[in-house]
Amino acid sequence: MRVETLCTGDELLTGLTADTNSTWFQTKLLDRLGVMVRRSTVVPDLREDIVEALLTLSARADAVLVSGGLGPTADDFTAECAAKAAGVGLVEDVRAAQHIRDRFAKRGLTVTANNLRQAMVPAGAEVILNSEGSAPMFVLRLKACTLFFVPGVPKEYRHLVDTEVLPRLEKLAGARPKRVLCVLKTMGIFESQLDAKVQPLYAKHPRVTFGFRTQQPENHLKLLADDEAALAPARAECLALLGELVFAEGEQTLAGAVGEKLKAKGHRLALAESCTGGLVAAQLTGEPGASAWLESSAVVYSESAKQRWAGVSAAALAEHGAVSEGVALELAAGVRAAAGVEWGGAVTGFAGPTGGTAKDPVGTVYLAVCGPGVDAVERHYWPFDRERVRRAAAWGLMDLLRRKVV
């Protein structure tokens, strides 16, 4: 089944509003029907553009979800364009008009002519009342295509798509096989290396589509198939091949993976962050319930804070410098001891744009993790700008924690 989306509205083409409705619908459609949206189109509030798009999309798609332009104002004319595309007139839907009058009466407001304009729909359309707003949704057939017209207001859009559009799409899809998807999230490997690594599996799994996505510094491997029978063996082989590089599947985040490891052991963590300046703690505390496994993080941006909160010795700072293997380890051990918890993690580095030494230029970062039987330190060099070095360092420490907390 070929499903497309059409959104109307100048605000979606002028940078004012991000189209979060479509992203939401895409996920729902994939989850409930296993169908990927085949194309997404955004047009401005121009009658000729809307009519042309309705004709073009309906000529090639089985179903189109059209949103926006059903409101009461001067730039709302999607129903009019739908009627024109279908070659019919606009008629007032009696139930929709009554629904609008009732809503206004309940609020003690007077109905104006442009409010009632929302009850005008293309002749022959199926009309569905909208419990979340005044404009109804309607369903129209254009040749072999079914078009669903819904308001763009997110609350109304989501309610109507969830309760009216998706069930109808499910029926349209009939006995069509659903598509299944799995996403393996990796750290510590470039996208091109990841591709090269799994390439030998392409031929073995012709019914699986291999895809890649980068969310710096994470790289995700995406497997898409028509059914579980095709997907499961490919997923298992990828997991075996990639081993520890995979930190999570699907919706889980790296922060969530760290939290799960700690929770499973009933352990807690304390951090000391220098160059990341709180990014690691901000990520970890983004997980609901983080207080069960994160005790604290000391953002030790000055040398005195490193000594005060993490007990780093003046000698180590003088001898090795704040950005060094020795100080990274002292930071991790120091906050661990101060907090009296099982695990300590630390990061110190030169994020730039200034700083650095000949041996450790800007982009050099030391990561350390201390815990029961664990004393790990890693040196990394990320020749990026300040923002990306900080992000790479924060993700690097979370990944080191994920690998070491066992």
Next chain:
Amino acid sequence: MRVETLCTGDELLTGLTADTNSTWFQTKLLDRLGVMVRRSTVVPDLREDIVEALLTLSARADAVLVSGGLGPTADDFTAECAAKAAGVGLVEDVRAAQHIRDRFAKRGLTVTANNLRQAMVPAGAEVILNSEGSAPMFVLRLKACTLFFVPGVPKEYRHLVDTEVLPRLEKLAGARPKRVLCVLKTMGIFESQLDAKVQPLYAKHPRVTFGFRTQQPENHLKLLADDEAALAPARAECLALLGELVFAEGEQTLAGAVGEKLKAKGHRLALAESCTGGLVAAQLTGEPGASAWLESSAVVYSESAKQRWAGVSAAALAEHGAVSEGVALELAAGVRAAAGVEWGGAVTGFAGPTGGTAKDPVGTVYLAVCGPGVDAVERHYWPFDRERVRRAAAWGLMDLLRRKVV
């Protein structure tokens, strides 16, 4: 001039990634050229769809910005599709290949065949090297249309669009007068209130376009005019009218505004963060040179960390609870004293989804700032989800610091 965008990538049709590039480009195009993107199209990683879209869009548009599918992996074949649409072959660009080899050599990595595939471009295309990544961008003419092909990685996309695509579009647009823009960034006022407040100025400045943009929890007022003579008086009147609500102009951030105030006084700041979990420190340390004015931040996620690092009394915790005016003030004063700096800031609240009390439900946040002659505390209630409460709280503390550090 008719400009369209074409994005390729399954991830933009499966709900995995929101297309933030296009929103960014739309704003830039409008600000710099006064041109609205006429249509936005997203297609999956399917050769036939990409080729068809390239042909359709180029037949009706003057310029198309195409993004995505220029990487090294199996699902990257935009260059191949561009060649097919143009009816030419793919050729290796010698400079682009050398650029890829150089980037890998600098990192001590081996170039693989799929990395070098990124240097293959349609014959006759203008190739522009990409200082932010390995895949080059290229420019292709299809009949009367100019197509710009750029990578979809946001950092590479933005850099190339800013420095290469927009100047070329400006040239294509011809002698159109440049428009001037100013953005006043506000905190502590809703968008609708902001609009109502400046509305009386609309009629006085008919040559200025007033626009609004929300970046939760900031609201920006955008003034657009054909020349400085029209813009300057409108800007001055808005600044006078909005007063302290405006925290920055143009590119400056709220974190940058806080840093500038502290730097101007030669003062330093220490923080204690509970519910924001490091977000405030992460924002402040995002500013280069932050170590000159930020001493530390204690992410005190547990009660014991609040006592250990910020000297909060067990009595205050027992009497008022960790989320209270008293504890917020003790946190700010405590970290200030511990760090021996001029300013202390603190935030404590219920971010949810669980927690809260009858008096202080989830969404309640206390902010405190202590400094020379200043002892300020504010209670806020943001009935949002966890992520948005945390962001509102972090921005709230930065805004309180901006207003109090004088």
